Amino acid sequence: MNKIKKTIGIDMDGVLADIEEQFMDWYENEHGIRVPREERLGVMEPEGFPDKGAVKRYVYTPGFFRTIPVMEGAVAAVKQLMEDYEVYIVSAATEFPQCLSEKLEWLAEHFPFISWTNIIFCGDKSIIDTDYLIDDHCKNLDFCKGKAIMFNASHNVNQHHHVRVNSWTEVLALLEKESLVGA
Numbered sequence: 287m288n289k290i291k292k293t294i295g296i297d298m299d300g301v302l303a304d305i306e307e308q309f310m311d312w313y314e315n316e317h318g319i320r321v322p323r324e325e326r327l328g329v330m331e332p333e334g335f336p337d338k339g340a341v342k343r344y345v346y347t348p349g350f351f352r353t354i355p356v357m358e359g360a361v362a363a364v365k366q367l368m369e370d371y372e373v374y375i376v377s378a379a380t381e382f383p384q385c386l387s388e389k390l391e392w393l394a395e396h397f398p399f400i401s402w403t404n405i406i407f408c409g410d411k412s413i414i415d416t417d418y419l420i421d422d423h424c425k426n427l428d429f430c431k432g433k434a435i436m437f438n439a440s441h442n443v444n445q446h447h448h449v450r451v452n453s454w455t456e457v458l459a460l461l462e463k464e465s466l467v468g469a
Contacts, residue, residue, distance in 0.1 A: 293416040293432075294367060294461075295376040295406075298389060300422035301437045302364070302375070302397070303354040309335070312344050328444045345382050352388035356396050359454035364397060366458060370465070375400060376414050378426070379407040420457060424448065435460065 299305040306323060313335050314320040326334030332341040344350050367373055375397070379389050386407060393400060406414065411421070412429035419430040420437055427434035427448050435457065436448040451457050 291370065291372045292418070293372045293374065295374045295411075295414045295416040295419040295421075295432075296364065297419075297421040297423075297426065297437070298375060298377040298379075298393075299351075299354070300439045301420055302357055302360045303351075303392065304357045305354055306331075306440060308350065308354045309341060309344065312350070313337070313340055316340065323440045326440045328441070330441050334440065346384065348384065349388070351382070351385040352392055354392065357454065361396060363454035363458055365399060367461065368399070371418075371461075373400065373404060374414075374416060375405045376411060376416075376419070376421075377405075377407055378409055378411060380409040418461070420451075433464075 296302060309331060310320060310322070317337060317340075319336070321335050332338055335341065364373060375393060377389060379386050389407070390402075390405070393405060408414070411419070411426040415431045417432040418435055419427060419432060420435045421427050421430075422437045422439040422442055424436070424442065424445050424447070427436055434448045436442060436445070436450045437457075438450055438452040449460065451460055
């Protein structure tokens with residue numbers, strides 16, 4: 287008898303893709319100044335750089351989303367999760383429509399084992415109905431129908447109303463613990 291798998295929605299930017307690193311790299315390339323994560327703790331991405339318009343420029347620049355580095359441990363962790371869970375990639379990509387093809391290409395390169403049927407590009411994640419949602423923004427997690435898991439980022443360090451994970455190793459440990467409790 288086939289066991290029905292629980293579902294996990296996984297955000298892209300800030301969870302699978304290290305968008306903070308990309309912002310820092312692009313800012314340094316443009317301005318010759320590296321603004322480290324530690325100097326941006328507790329502020330939203332656009333406010334974390336001296337040039338307040340930089341982040342908005344970057345997210346509308348062709349190639350930005352296509353070249354974001356993969357978050358450490360993400361590929362192996364997602365492969366492992368797929369053994370026991372139905373995994374969906376959930377991105378509010380329609381906020382920046384020019385990124386849709388770049389995000390699909392990025393996923394095909396780094397996560398080719400994820401079917402196109404498990405990729406959800408939307409504008410409002412409150413419609414997502416998975417057992418778990420892993421995201422770095424409370425605006426998405428606050429309306430999660432399942433269990434919200436906040437992936438640590440410099441902009442969310444002062445938000446404490448969701449279970450927080452700091453790495454993909456911690457995601458795996460948390461879900462392992464959840465499966466033992468629910469067994």
